[in-house]
Amino acid sequence: MTRPEIPRIDAHQHFWHYEPDQYRWIDNSMSVLKRDYLPSDLEPLLKAHRLDGCIAVQARQCEQETDALLALATEHPWIKGVVGWADLQDASLLATLDRWQDQQRLRGFRHQIQDEADPDAFLADTAFNKGVAILQARGYLYEILIKSSSLPAAYAFVRRHDRQPLVLDHLGKPDITHGNLQSWAEQLAPLAALPHVHCKLSGLITEAGWTTWRPDYLVAYMNQALELFGPERVLFGSDWPVCRLAGEYDHVYALAELALAPFSASEQAAIMGGNATRLYGLTVKAQEHAA
Template identity: 50%
Template sequence: MTPRIDAHQHFWRYRAEDYPWIGAGMDVLGQDKLPADLQPILHDHRIAATIAVQARSGREETRFLLGLAKDTPWIAGVVGWENLAVADLGERLSEWHAGDKLVGFRHQVQDEADARAFLESTDFNRGVALLQAKNYVYDVLVFEHQLADTQVFCARHDKHWLVLDHLGKPALREFAKDDAALKRWKKELLALGKLPHVACKLSGLVTEADWQTGLQQNDYEHIRICLDTALEAFGPQRLMFGSDWPVCLLAASYDKVAAVIADWAESNLGQDEQASLWGGTAVRCYGIAA
C-alpha cells in the first residue's frame, strides 16, 4: 500500500539574515521549525512520509535538510539547492553521499529580476540537463506571470520529471476583482499540463490569497477553481498533495489545508486517483521507496 506523503514542506533554524523573505507580520514563521514540531501533526493526518524542500539558497541548506533526513526516518526525500550554472556541477553532485535522501533541487526562480533570462541561460540549462541525466527532479517555483517562459523551459527538459510548485502561484488576490487573472493563469497552466513529464503540487494556495485580512469563503471557492483547473491540466495521475508547512500557517492551519484538498479530492477523484494524489505520484516522480 502506498504511504500517504506530504510532498512539500520546509524546516529551518531561524535566523533573520538567512530568511529575508520572512518579513513583518510573519511572526509565526520567525522561529525554529523542526521535525519535532511537525511530527504530531503528520500523525494526526496519517501522513507517513514527507519531502523537505529548500527554503533558502546555498549548499548549507542542502546539508541541513539531509542532516535532518538522516535522523528522521519519515523524511523520505529532500529537494535541496545547488548552483546549477557552475562548470563543475557534476563534481558537486558527486559530493553528496550515496544513500542520501536527495531526490531533487530547486531555485527561487520567482525572485529573479528577469525570470526569462534566467530560464534561458545556457549554463543553467546545461545544469538542469545534467540533473535529469542523473535522475534528479527539478522543482519549478514561479509566479503565474512567469508561466509562459516556464513552459518553454519545461519543454526543453523532457528526460525526467519536472514538478511545478504551488500550481504556478495563481494571483488569487486578484480573482475577486475580475476574471482576467484567472483566465490568464488558466490558459498558461493548461498549456503547461500538455507536457507529460511535468507534475504539479497542490500546495501553497492559501498564502496566494489575501491572508493578511483572513481567508473568506470566496477565497476557498477560488482555491477549488484552481484545483479543478489543475485536474483539467494535469489529470489525476500527475497531482500530489503538499501542505507547504509551516508557510501555510500564515493563512491557515495544516488541518485546514489538508481538509480543503481532501474535500475536493473526495468530490472529484476515484479511490485509486486519491491514492495517487496522497502519495503515489510523489513515489513515482521522486523515486521514493513505497
C-alpha cells in the same frame, strides 16, 4: 477494521532554524515564520492526518541547506526525500553533485526563481539550463518555483528538459487576489499538456488574501489543475510552515479533501502519496490506517 494503503506523503514542506540573515525572504509581515520549524513540530501533524512521511524542500539558496535537510532525513526516517539546492550556474556543479552521490534521499533540486530580478531571463539563462540538463542526466528531478506571470517562459523551459520529470510547485502561484483564474488556466494548459510535467497541489492559501480566503474559491483553482494534469500527475503538499501565514495544516488538508472528493479512492490515493512515491522513487512502507 484496518486496510493497507498506498503510502501517504506530504510532498512539500520545509524545516529551518530561523536566522534573519539566512531567511531574508521572511519579512516583517511574516512574523509567524520567525521561529524554528523542526521535525518535532511536523511529525504530530503528519500522524494526525495519517501521513506516512514527507518530502523536505529547500528554503535557503546554499549548499548548507541541502546538507542540513539530508542530516534531518538521516535522523528522522519519515523524511523520505529531500529537494535541495545547488548553484546550477556554477562550472563546478558536477563536483558538487559528486559530493552527494551516496545520499539516497536526495531526490531533486530547486531554485527560488520567483525571487530573481528577471525570472523569465533566468529561465532562459544558458548556464542555468546547462545545470538543469546535468541534473537530469544524473537522474534528479527539478522543481520549478515561479509566479504565474512566468508560466509562458516556463513552458519554453520545460520543453527543453524532458529527460526526467519536472515538478511545478504551488500550481505556478496563480494571482488569486486579483481573480485571474481563466488567464492562469490558459497559461498553465500548455505545460500540463506535456507528459513529463507534474504539479503540486500546494501553496494556494498564501496566494489568496491571508485573512479573507474562501475554500470554495481556492477549490476552483485546484479543480482546474486537476482537470489539466489529471490525477496521475498531481501531488498533495502542505507547504508547511509557510501555510501558517494564512491557516494551519488542518485547513490545507481540508482543502485537499474538498477538492479530491469527486475522485475515486484509487485516484485520491495517487494524489495523496502514490504519485509522490513513484515520482521521487521513495522507499515507503504504508502504515495500517483505520478505514
